[in-house]
Amino acid sequence: MxxxxxxxxxxxxxxxxxxxxxxxxxxxxxxxxxxxxxxxxxxxxxxxxxxxxxxxxxxxxxxxxxxxxxxxxxxxxxxxxxxxxxxxxxxxxxxxxxxxxxxxxxxxxxxxxIFAQRAETSYARTQVELAQYQYLLPRLTGMWTHLERQRGGIGMRGPGETEIETDRRIVRDRIALLKEKIRTIDRQMSIQRGNRGALVRVALVGYTNVGKSTLMNVISKSEVFVENKLFATLDTTVRKVVIKNLPFLLSDTVGFIRKLPTQLVDSFKSTLDEVREADLLLHVVDISHPEFEDHIASVNQILKDIKSDDKATIMVFNKIDAYKPLTIDSDDLMTEKTTRHNTLEEWKATWMGNVGEKNALFISAVNKENFEEFREKVYEAVRAIHISRFPYNNFLYPDYKENTAEEKEE
The missing domain is CATH 3.40.50.11060 (GTPase HflX, N-terminal domain)
Structure with a gap:
């Protein structure tokens, strides 16, 4: 055994x-x-x-x-x-x-x-390393960091230069090198995004651990890493998805969190560019989390910070299978009812009114509950964007009266 x-x-x-x-x-x-x-x-x-x-x-x-x-x-x-x-x-x-x-x-x-542990690709590791050095630089005073001597030695050290000054110079040089490396990769990724053609771009955004990667797997039938830990995936995954006969690009982005370090916002610029350049955002929310409304506010603030808060957005309330409202005993006259006591139906009524019926969905990505409704609403939103961009191509994507045989099998 x-x-x-x-x-x-x-x-x-x-x-x-x-x-x-x-x-x-x-x-x-x-x-x-x-x-x-x-x-x-x-x-x-x-x-x-x-x-x-x-x-x-x-x-x-x-x-x-x-x-x-x-x-x-x-x-x-x-x-x-x-x-x-x-x-x-x-x-x-x-x-x-x-x-x-x-x-x-x-x-x-x-x-x-955590980001350093989770970074898989060379680009993600470079982004994290830059953020770490930016965090480290003002904290070098009073600590000997034993950084690898990439510079220094005979003829390189100035008169009377201390270990801490040498460390600062090494860190600053490293930051400059990493920034240049990221700029080079950003240019390459920008060209790649430009080469994707005129397909509508949809980005999954949301707080960390809300089920974005699970939803990505279900929609695109891909194998994006999923784990019940924060920041399970760092690298942006982009997949071509077809609903009915309408293709579009779907990207899964890094999860947001309260008090997100500014160093990470700066260094993960290219990852956030997927959000900036998206035509439609799917804001995924873990409705089973007691603080999901705070999570929504945190994500909205970051979207505002990166100037993406005005984009077309569908609110996707995930994990309805795990939602459990707080209960009040019928003979309890002391406990005041709060939003934590709301039933799922009460939340639906609330959010349908908040963002409009066409822009709020309640699903379970794991159980594929209400998934057909999700696909239909995403299709309608993507189709509307496509038609506004290419009105002469309208005839390519007529409304289907029934699903294809392939979709029925799904």
């Missing part, structure tokens, strides 16, 4: 603060997500720490007493890593590391680490 493979998770604690702008409930939600991120990166969260503060301590983020409490706990429990939910300043990271004497990360650092 084969032994079950064991995974050695790194013992980790996580920390965050409650402020006027971030309630205790909201922090709990963020720490839930941070714990999932930690698990994705290979860590096991054994304890959470939080503190109510007006603003973060400029020296140690948390107060002195809370830092002492954490220090005692990590010594007693052999903790290897602490991860903060917000981005630490270089000074905060340096001071906390000196006190706790363990690995100190923040949410940005953690997301960058």
């Amino acid at each position: 084969l032994e079950k493979e064991t995974i050695n998770f790194e013992k980790t604690v996580i920390a965050g603060i409650v402020t006027q702008n971030q309630s205790e409930e909201k922090l709990s939600e963020y720490l839930d997500e941070l714990e999932f991120l930690t698990y994705t990166a290979g860590g096991e969260v054994i304890k959470r720490f939080s503190q109510k503060m007006e603003r973060p301590n400029p020296k140690t983020f948390l107060g002195t007493g809370k830092i002492d409490e954490i220090h005692l706990y990590i010594k007693e429990n052999d903790v290897k890593t602490i991860i903060f939910d917000d981005e630490l300043s270089p000074a905060q990271q340096k001071n906390i590391t000196k006190i706790l004497d363990i690995k100190v990360l923040d949410r940005t650092n953690l997301i960058l680490d």
